[in-house]
Amino acid sequence: MKTLVEHQEEAMNRLIKEGNLRDLGKMFGDANEDVQCEWIENHCSFSSVPRTDFDDDPDASGFDLITPDEVKMKTQSKIRATGIHLSTTRRKSQKNLGDASSSGHVSYSSGEFDVLLISRPLGNKATKRDSYPCTDRPIEEYPNVENWEMIAIPEVELHDHDRPGYLYNAVPKAIWGQYVGRASEVLEEVYESISNRR
DSSP: OOOHHHHHHHHHHHHHHHTOHHHHHHHTHHHHHHHHHHHHHHHSSSOOEEOOOTTTOTTOOSOSEEOSSSSOOEEEEEEOSSSEEOOBOOOOOGGGOGGGGTTSSBOOBTTSOSEEEEEETTOOOOOTTOSSOOOOOOGGGTTOGGGOEEEEEEGGGGBOTTSTTBBOSEEOHHHHGGGBTOHHHHHHHHHHHHHHHO
């Protein structure tokens, strides 16, 4: 019998052939946290680690990575090949009623994390109106982690003004486009800001 790793590689190749970006993202969601920790280690003056408090918080709400120092910067880790959506699949509960789940998914509340870090396996598609260069790559390059790009957005930029207390379910390109190519700079700024408040 083949190993689980061999089956996973077969599944990945099938999803690439099908052009199934949604399921590729689901497949690599957990590994993306490790990819981002390594990226942060190589591009920033601090490090981050995946959170380990799942016994205390079974839904793992709010953030995925945290700096292992006194700053405790919390990062929400996502992998997105195209747009940037943030709604989660948390259980609906008393806490998640009303505006928190108006789309059918549960929205993040303001203050659950400090910065959003998005892995872009296929780069960033740009139009003539965008201020960043087009780095779009074919789906066959999805597994080439060395070419993945990162977008970091401070949490304060994600507040949905139509739903006070909640973040956007889908981040407008007008917001995330400003942060393309600036991930290490933004992460350092957020880290320093939190450090100065402590």
